[in-house]
Amino acid sequence: MVVLNDRPVVPLSPAISQALAECERTDRTFQLVTPATSRLTLPLRASKAQWLVHDDGYYEGLTGRPMHWNGTAFVPLPEARDYAPTYTTPPADPIGSQLVLTFQVRHAPEGVLGAHTEKLMRLITGDPPKGWGTTEPLQHRWAPEDLTAHISSTATSRVITIGASSRPAMATSDFSPLVSPAAGMAEMTTLTIGYTDDEDPPITQLPSFIDLVSADHPLTALLAQLIPGRPDLTTEPRWTGSSAPIGLASAGAYTGPPGFSRKRLGPPDAPITWFHLGDGYSPEYWQRHQDLLTHLRRTP
Incomplete structure (x- = not known):
């Protein structure tokens, strides 16, 4: 078509x-x-x-x-x-950066969806989401209970969330039922925050943000990266540069692999390990990301 x-x-x-x-x-x-x-x-x-x-x-x-x-x-x-x-051809307007957080969560059957997106938006932009919907412009004011009811009652699994702050923030979330015999919902969300070329994204604060978000309901995994792009989060049909990794968080208390900086996050009964990968500006560190994934897949 x-x-x-x-x-x-x-x-x-x-x-x-x-x-x-x-x-x-x-x-x-x-x-x-x-x-x-x-x-x-x-x-x-x-x-x-x-x-x-x-x-x-x-x-x-x-x-x-x-x-x-x-x-x-x-x-x-x-x-x-x-x-x-x-x-x-270089874009006409200055290129900034986009902080991209892709995370996974497993929700209990009675869980309220959208809480992690709301917490991360509050921590990074200072404001909660403004609205959600399935198409643009978004149709609903932000209310996690309404979003949860929508996902529970319809086959539409993807929703869009937009921030209320003056800083551009948008998330796309996919929800799907957990495979039996598990009950509940699996969530995969990509949250993107825009920054101008003279602003520094809060890279060093990410571990503390993840720790706070996981206090009540820990994440399963989170990948943080920085992508050169327009601060307003729209995309031009032009090359703007390569993405670069910042870090990866994975549920569990890991002691390896050697050569990786690690930090324990989350509550004691559901720990998360944060692995620092790079500065967000060096694409060559994607190899470290691959090496880490290989190690995690082999670790019980």
């Missing part, structure tokens, strides 16, 4: 959400075509939409790979040997 949209900022609107759902039901690819002057919102970028950019030809907005129309769909240009020229 091909959809053309020439808005300056393209959101995950109800129409696009319905088209994505139809493509998933019918095993098709959703291809969104915009001009090079358009930007995507964070929820649309995180969806399964394939972004095509029209600018003296076509290219993928997130990869820069040149594309062409073959009569049925947009496919890679066979003779292309480089990125599309517009993709490698």
Whole structure:
């Protein structure tokens, strides 16, 4: 399915959400075509939409790979040997950074959903979330009880949460029932906070934030990274730089591996171990992340 949209900022609107759902039901690819002057919102970028950019030809907005129309769909240009020229053109506005926290939680059947997102937003931005919904603009004022009731009563598992602070903050959360015989809900959330080029994200404070969030209901895991990008959290079809890891938190009291700085977090009966990986500005530390994952998978 091909959809053309020439808005300056393209959101995950109800129409696009319905088209994505139809493509998933019918095993098709959703291809969104915009001009090079358009930007995507964070929820649309995180969806399964394939972004095509029209600018003296076509290219993928997130990869820069040149594309062409073959009569049925947009496919890679066979003779292309480089990125599309517009993709490698520097953005017009200064690029800041986006602090990205991806975490997992296991909720009991009677648990209230959204509490971890609310606590992290309060700690990092100073304010609770403003609203939640399934498409943009968001439809509901923030109320974890209402969000919990929605997830319990509908097949829609993904929700979007937006912050109330002047600092841009947005989360996308996926919920799914735990596999039997376990009861309850599994949550996977990605929280993104925007910073300008002259601001420093609170990298050194992350362990204390995770400790506070896990006091009542510990996280299962959390990955923190820093991504170069627009402070308003929208995405241009241009290269802005590589992401870099900050740290990984994993449920359990780990003593290894050697060479990794560790910190014990969470309550004594449900400990979490924070592993420091990098400064958030050095992409080469992703290898440390891989080495750590390999160790954790082998550890009982």
